[in-house]
Amino acid sequence: MTTIIEALRQGLAGEMDRDPRVFVMGEDIGIGGSFHLTLGLLDRFGQDRIRDTPVSEAGFVGLAIGAAVAGLRPVCDFQYGDFLLCAADQVIQQATKLRLMSGGQVTVPLVLHAPTGASGRGAQHANSIENIFYGVPGLILGVPSTPYDAKGMMVAAIRHDGPVLICSQKHLYGTKGRAVEASATGDVPEEQYEIPIGKAVVRRPGADVTIASCLLMAHRAMSAAETLAAEGIEAEVVDMRWLAPLDVDTVIDSVRKTGRLVVVEEGPERNGWGGAVAAAVADRAIDALDAPVKRLCGPDTPIPFAPHLEAKLIPSAERIVQTVRQIVGAG
């Protein structure tokens, strides 16, 4: 059984074997990085390709952009996704725009890997960073929730010729003694393969309600679906996998079958991708709805440290169950 972080590492190392232009930069990645993405890779690839940086996010992302334009394929590993904000201009203003500004003369094949979400570390290491970068045009945004997807999405990201941000949720890692959600390990093929960019997946079929989610929330949605099944409610769980491009078609197809939709996000409702899903359903499938669309999101406040307070603010399987019951009852 493989964890998500091991799967991401397999995808990364496989691409480094395959393509000498791929290299990694980040803080403390020589010893594996903060969540072991690069564990063991320094010995395998050497310090030119597993490049420890100073604490200098804007610097190494900027450097990666220049290197990408000039022929390399950099991967930047962030200790915490929160630190992407230190490099915000380089990501938002440079990486995503140089190709367009040049009229297509240059490309920026750049991958950013960012641990995301609340995990008991207090407010400044708890951003759902995908929620903040969701609004950035030109950035592909991947949010894997299983080891199989994680590997294939890392491979697709590295092979893509534009900037890609891959966010993985810290509770799903299984490193450094943190509990792994049991569902977050799985079998991963040895060979390299790609998960197509912008394609969601139906994790569990169901006829009564659609639950759209990603990352840790996809696991909670699956757990909620088991509880609901015992009550005779069959939930169809859609794992978005990519937030940009956002695969609303898969959600709409599902809603046409179920007539009900709950969107579950860990991040705050403001700027959440769930708003776009709800709007697309209202636009293209309002006739299929038997009940109001519900969004279940994180709070519109920073995340406090106290573990019981954090737990209360982030959508739980139980709250997903309650929300589904409301709209199934209303149908």
Added chain:
Amino acid sequence: MAMTGASQGPIGLDAPIDIGRLGPKLALELYRGMKLIREFEERVNRLFLQGKIPGTIHLSMGQEACAVGGTAPLRATDRITVTHRGHGQALAKGVTARKLMAELFARETGCCRGFGGSLHVGDWSVGVLPGIGIVGAAIPIAAGMAYAAKQLGEDRVALCFTGDGAMAEGDTHEGFNLATLWHLPVVYVVENNLYSISTRIDRQTLVTSIAAKVEAAYALPAVTVDGNDAGAVYLAVRDAVERARAGGGPALVECLTYRQGGHKRDDPATYRPRDEVELWLSRDPIRRFRRALDAAGLEAEADAAEAAVVAEIDDAVEFAEASPPASGILPPLGGAA
């Protein structure tokens, strides 16, 4: 080369320009380059005021010596980043006046096919990355271009044009730190025109010698030169580029210069003392250089260069005006998407 930014003596900003050390061919080449930029920008200014060029423009009149002296030592395969005030830097590295003018006109034949505009001019086929309009952001990006060259075993040098206004930015600090830490083949040419829009350098930092600051802070070898003397800029940048290409690591050349006009077209620049403006106008890099050419008996050649430049810009304007508007179609992006 002795790079002694911290300790060197006063720069002869008002001394006659010595072109003997350049030779007539190079001297005329530098002069022609400066005239091309001046003619281009004077024409752009008129066209802008006539409403023929949309958007905003930042002119570099007075700073032409930095552009030509900074790029003349480079090979065609070397790569540069240019600033928001980048027309001259781009022209000097080899972007044609036709393509550049068409870009400002938002035409399909523009160097960035109308996607860039005045703030983002560039032509990668001659090694010019589209202009980075965010001050300081190009410092680490240029280091990255150098990193790639080193990693790929290419003997290219990266050169980054920047200015005094970038020196208090965080990205600048991070980029200089990485460039020196990893010994990258990158040369920074700082056009120190004393003002970041209206804010004079001594109101931005207590350490007003940029060369002294970067030597002390990053062990980045640096020198300060008369930025209105194309020959002085050329010689300093040539030494820095040769050193970088030979594996000697990064360097910085601080060019003391002055923006003759405002920050952009709607800025009358009244925040600068009149006598300071007058002094710097008397140091005009083109007139100073022309006096030296005349003194060296190169008057006829200089006149011929001027006439050729006027014809080149006439042609560029005609080309731009006759070109179709930008199509808005980007070539497809490869990869897994």
